[in-house]
Amino acid sequence: MSLVKRLHHITVCVGGAQEDIDFQTEVFGQRLIKQTVLFDGRYAHYHLYYANANAEPGSVYTTFPYNRVQGRPGSGQIQSTAYAVPKGSLKFWTEHLSRHKAKHEGIQERFGQKFVRFSHPSGIQLEVLEDDSDKRKGWTTKDVTGDVATRGFHGPVLSVREIPETERFFVDALGFRKTGEEGPYHRFEIGEGGAARTVTLLHEPDRPSGSWIFGAGTAHHLALEVESDEKLAEQKALYDELGYTDASEIKDRMYFHSVYCRCPGGILVECAANVPKGFAIDEPADQLGTSLLLPPWFEARRQEVEAMLEPIKVPEGNMPAGARKVPVNAPAPAPAAAKAASAAEQPAGGAAASRRTSAVFIGGDTSKK
Secondary structure (H helix, E strand, O other): OOEEEEEEEEEEEEEEEEHHHHHHHOOOOEEEEEEOOOOOOOEOOEEEEEEEEOOOOOOOOEEEEEEOOOOOOOOOOEEEEEEOOOOHHHHHHHHHHHHHHOOOEEEEEEEOOOEEEEEOOOOOOOEEEEEEOOOOOOOOOOOOOOOOOOOOEEEEEEEEEEOHHHHHHHHOOOOEEEEEEEEEEEEEEEOOOOOOOOEEEEOOOOOOOOOOOOOEOOEEEEEEEEOOOHHHHHHHHHHHHOOOHHHHEEEEOEEEEEEEEEEEOOOOOEEEOOOHHHOOOOOOOOHOOOOOOOOHHHHHHHHHHHOOOOOOOOOOOOOOOOOOOOOOOOOOEEEHHHHHHOOOOOOOOOOOEEOOOOOOOOOOOOOOO
């Protein structure tokens, strides 16, 4: 039986932070659920999290605004991320995207499901794909109503130059099963399949490899949910057993613990186990995304970090109805940070989560000339 339950999140690198927030919340109709920072490296970059109404794993799309470095799209990357929307809503989406001057390719079809692919301002590719069986609650805005809102991921499309070894990885190491082949597309599903349990490989044998770095306009990784820290340790052991010995140590990502492994086709795949309270560990559930949250181990550097970040404004419509209004970019209350630190439990199974506890920041997200 597979240790993987479903998709957890997908992470990409975009351009400007405010540009990203405006597009994700006002055009694509996503809920901003977390403002934090990249935990790795010497540069201060935002890490912004978006999701559906209930901030469920399987709907969480995270972005690193990364104007400092430009990525190179290509094979060995997530080519696009498909979100499930109600049947009959694609007419709305084509008109809505056109009204906002977002480039799109019109209505297409893959494995019998109609979809529209469109571009984020950074060049990242997104899709809305009809799936009437998905009953998750979409986030709504003044323009994106409940009858057309995205429910969460259907699944990513991964560009690879060869299929067999990436297929072996998803089947043997992660427990997916192959459920379809249509031209260059190969579909894999896990559990009951469908929304948030589907990955599609796109065979592009002649496409040059894309970059693996943090870089604007490219996707960085996809993450799959496992049940617990114990299961995460088992997944790491399975990688070792199968010979995928370049898997990372277990990392503490504040809201979940993670193991990373790059699959043979080049895509970085994370397995993630939620910590207790998940995204509500450091702010109330009805105020997600309203304050800049730093991990407790960076809190003493808040003033320095904030000075390196692009000033941003979150649309008021991002607040759930009836939630207490919080000033934009307000810091988390000190007790919340302390509580989060004590709540960051170590994984079971004999392995402690790796946590970066100090940093030297040398700059923010300024474009290289």
